[in-house]
Structures are given as C-alpha cells and as structure tokens.
Amino acid sequence: MSQSCIPVSAKMSKAKKVLDEARETHNPELDLVDKGLSSFEELPGLFTMSNITRLTLSHNKISVISPGIANLLNLEILNLSNNHLSELPVSLSSMPKLRILNVSINRLNNLPRGFGAFPVLEVLDLSYNNLNEQVLPGNFFGMETLRALYLGDNDFEYIPKEVGQLKNLQILGLRDNDLLELPREVGDLVRLRELHIQNNRLQVLPPEIAQLDLLSNKSVMKMEENPWVNPIAEQYLLGISHVIDYLKTETYKIIYNRHLQAGRSGPPPPKADKSKKASRIRA
Template sequence: MPGKLLKKILEEFKQSDEESLSVIDQGINNILEIPEILSLKRLTRLTLSHNKLTILPAQIAELINLEQLNLSNNQIEELPTAISSFQNLKILKLCFNKISVLPRGFGAFPVLEILDLTSNNLNEKSLSNNFFELKTLRALYLGDNFFEYLPNEIGNLINLQILVLRTNELVEIPNEIDNLKNLKELHLQSNRLQLLPPKIAKLDLLGPKSILKLENNFWIEGISNALEIGLSHLVDYLQSESYERLYEKEKSIVQKSQVPPKSERYKRIYKK
C-alpha cells in the first residue's frame, strides 16, 4: 500500500498540469500496488528509481505517451514483452538492476535514442533477436555487465554517438564497429582485450570533443607501447601495414588459446 508521502505526491500530481512524475525511494515493490500511476495517461516522463521493484508489469505499456522512463536502481529481473510497444519513448534507463535477458521484440522501439543498461547481468546471449534494429539510438550504455563478445550487428546502430562497454569481459571487438561513423565516445576500459581491429582507427575518436577510453586491458606490446605515447600514435600504429598483418596472425591465436582469465566479478556471479 502506498505511504502517506506517496499518496501526497500522487494527489498533487493529479491536481496539476504536469506531465512529469518522480516517485523516488518510496519502497515500491510492485507498480500494480499503485494502480493510480498506470491511469495517468498524460505522463510523458516517469521516474521510479531507487525503489524495490523486482518485475515490471505489462500494464506499464498503458502509459502510451511516455517519452522518458527511468527505472534505475531497482531489483528488476524481468521485463515484459509489452515494454517495446512504446511508440514515443526516447529515453529508457534500466541501469543498476538484475536483468539477465531482454524480452523478445525488445528492438522494436521506433524512436528510442538513449538506452542505459549499465550494471545488470547481461551478456551477448541476453539480447533479443532484433536488438540491433534500434537504429535511432544515439547512446548505448552497456557498462558493468558480462559481455565476452560484441555481436557483429553492432555496426547496424549507425546513429550511435556514445557506446559504453567498460567493465565487461570483452575479449574481441568486431571489425563492423567501423560502421559507426557518428561515434564520438567509446569506452572499452577494464575488459580482457588484447587487440583492436585496424578499422577502428577510421573512427573520429581523437577530436577535442571525442572520448576514447582503453585503460585496464591486456594489450599486446605494440598497442601498450603506442598508448604510452598517446592516442594519436595508437591510431597511426593501428593503420600501419605491420599491425594489420600482426592482427590477422594474433587474432587466431588469441581466439584459440590465449584468452585472459575471467574476472573475479564474473566468477562470483556465475560461480565459475
């Protein structure tokens, strides 16, 4: 049952012309306990962060005008298929939950621009079949998850400007990343990477407003030495013929036998 403060928040909202509602840190376990929220059709922005939600009901899709939905810092383990039926949703924040798989059809959002899935239990097998059809995405946050490989289809997200993959288990970046011509921020720090595809040097990640983060990986000597000098030197190295030959040779070796060990964080979650 909603507490006094929550009742007050809802009552004040009903009496206003606001289209934005924030219900933060109110100990909510289930949205269905507060059916009033689901009746607020005029809502365009809804924040339910820092609560105790473990599941998201399909009825959330009844809020047909939502443009922003923030469900961060809950305990959500499962999302309904209906979540992808939002036609106007531009920002979806699901960070700091316990999601291990995305529902079928998750990539159907027609205008989604920002998707934050930071700090969940996701890996490459967690993604829906149509995930990479989210071509309107400008920012994708997948940091603090458990991805070992990034699907080649990442290259389909042609409007991406920000891609965050820090603190995963990545051992390889696909060549298709060079399709992301609009990318201005790429965060790859704290993974198990040893090599970078030569084509990544084609991306404009060295401008004054660009960010490229590569710290705390297992880089081969050539990349490590280039990074010590600077990112511009790294780009020159990646574009060299000698590195391209080395990349093709080392890639097969790394894939077969010389993958760095999984992190302790991974072992704690998966008991491996």
C-alpha cells in the same frame, strides 16, 4: 523507523500524494525516487495518467514492471535504475514515444523477445546487470534511432557484428565486461564520438576503429585496464592519437590478423571475479 518497517499503507500514501498532486496540476513529470516502493500496485491509477511524459522510479525495490506501463502512450523518459528488476515486460518496446530508458543497476539476466522494436528510442542504459551476448534478442541492433548505448558492467565476451547497424550511435559504453575482442563492424559506426572499452580482456583492436572520429576535442576514447599486445600498450603510453595512427599501419594489420588466428586457439586472458557484484544477489 527504517524504510523496510514502514507499513505498505504509509508508503502508498506517500506515493499516492505525489500521484494526486500530479493529477491536480496536470504535471506530466512524476518523480518517485527512493520512496521504498516494491511494486506498481503501490501506485494506484498510474496507468490511467496518459499525459505523463517522464517517470522516475529509481532507487526503489521494484522487482517487476507491470505490462500496463505500455498504456502511458506519451511517456518519453523512463528511469528505473537501482531497483530489483530481473526481467522486463515485452510491452515496453512497443511504447511509441519512449526516447530514454534507464534500467541500469538491476538484476537483469535476459531481455524479452523483440526488445529491439522501440520505434524512437535514443538512449538505452542497461549497465550494471547480468547480461551477455547470448541473451540479446535477434532484433536488438535494429534500433536505428539509438544515439547512446550503455552496456558496461555486464558479462559480454563478444559484441555481435550487427552493432554496425546502429548508424546513429554516438556513444557506446562497454567498460567493465569480459570482452575478448571487438567486431570490425564497430568501424561502421560513423557517428561514434565516445567509445568506452576500459577494464576488459582486450588484447587487440580492429584496424577499422581508426576510421572513426575519436580524436576531436569533443570525442572520448577510454581503453585502460586491458591486457593489450605490447605494440598497442607502447602507443597507448604516448596517447590515444598514437594508438589510432598505429592501427592504420600495415605492420599492425599483420599483427592483428596473426593475433586473431593464434588467439582463438590459445587460452584467453582470465576473467574478473564478479561473484560479489550486487546484481548477482537473489531477492
């Protein structure tokens, strides 16, 4: 019998069994991966379990997160990756202890107002959705506690300069977007150790990136599959350290400024076709 043919009562009893066991053993970690769930209504009494610290609901078919999730005041880790979510509730960002939120591989086209209000969020994974710079709420870059931000596999052409406010950010994932340029303010992210910008439409990098510590043995910089200007492409063939050194030169600063002036009036590199992407599918 396929998952979709299983009656709701059977799915519910499977999930209910997990909930009942957790209640009996006072287990603060709930694992509901791949249980064929399509709504929170199939999880009776979940929001009264205020001791829960970790809730994993990945690989289901949930399309809406009930606002009642904010009742889980002790929740620290919420994983809803690989579901059918097209929006998130405003209440999510008021959760006082939430440190890790994974809503990757969904169908998000926007984010709720005030989404950046999370008080202690450290890891936010929004990769593989349909987001762009137009739908980021005004306070998105107010999450000063953020250590890792994953925005890969979305539709960003630009990253707002406010990204420089994320003073504790160590990992910034921007691969597989439509990025035409990075803001100079990326150079303000003094704790950044991983920068993933591969497979975009970038031709130049802001010279300020050379200020970052992206060359130590614990650092990662990925920049392949971009239509770089020739001088960057040549240095990249020699290695990332050569690119970073080159960004520091006066010659490059002149090229960069010229490119910005010309680039904004000339045609941008073509976009990749994302029409077949799973996140585009309408439920």
